[in-house]
Amino acid sequence: MQKTRAGRWAALALAGAVALAGCSGTADDARDAGTTEVTASGQSLDATEFADLAAGEGVVVLDVRTPEEFAAGHLEGAVNLDVSAADVATRVAELDPDATYAVYCRSGNRSQAAMALMQSAGIGSLADLVGGIEAWSQAGLPVVTGS
Numbered sequence: 001m002q003k004t005r006a007g008r009w010a011a012l013a014l015a016g017a018v019a020l021a022g023c024s025g026t027a028d029d030a031r032d033a034g035t036t037e038v039t040a041s042g043q044s045l046d047a048t049e050f051a052d053l054a055a056g057e058g059v060v061v062l063d064v065r066t067p068e069e070f071a072a073g074h075l076e077g078a079v080n081l082d083v084s085a086a087d088v089a090t091r092v093a094e095l096d097p098d099a100t101y102a103v104y105c106r107s108g109n110r111s112q113a114a115m116a117l118m119q120s121a122g123i124g125s126l127a128d129l130v131g132g133i134e135a136w137s138q139a140g141l142p143v144v145t146g147s
Contacts, residue, residue, distance in 0.1 A: 042115050042126030044108075047139035050129040054102045060095075062103045063133075064114040069106065073143040075136065078104075083114040097122045104129035104136070 045053060054061045054075065063074045064083040074080070081091055083105070092114075095101070101118065103126060105111040111128040118126060129136060137143055 042103075042119070042128065044130045045102075045127050046130050047136045047141055050102060050104070050127065050136070051141055053100075053127055056100070059100045059102050062101050062114070064103060064105050064110050065133075067147075071145065071147055073133065073137075073145050075104065075133070076142060076144050081114070083110050083117070088114075088117070092117055092121045092123075095121070095123060097124070099123075100125040100127075102127050102129070105132045107132040107134050 053059060054077075061075050061078040063070050063078040063080050065074075065080070066082050066084065067080055070078070070080040082088065085091070095118065101115075101123065103111045103115055103118075105114070108128065108131055111132065115126045115128055131138075133143065
């Protein structure tokens, strides 16, 4: 029980840090587009590679931005899980650890933080969108609006 409580505190601390950091779009935060990079928390894919993965059967596309950002535009079929929400640790614990998750945010910072949280919850098959939905849109790929 103590291990679970410690894990929840760690998740809440991570969520707080993510909320403070946001998903900035600075050049320092950008990763090279067009390359697949394997990070400690999973793969980082460019927009085309991410689209291919997201189209796969059984892949859960996870938008980790706020509900307002999600409503303003998201990938087709995406599920919204706000990584800055107070209940993010609980929601991550409810995810299927055996599923494959394609995770994105606005520019890539929150998705990396979410993937680290997911990995600590035992989820191993993860990929994020390099440059986030901004890179997706720049590649001319479709975005859906509404909930």
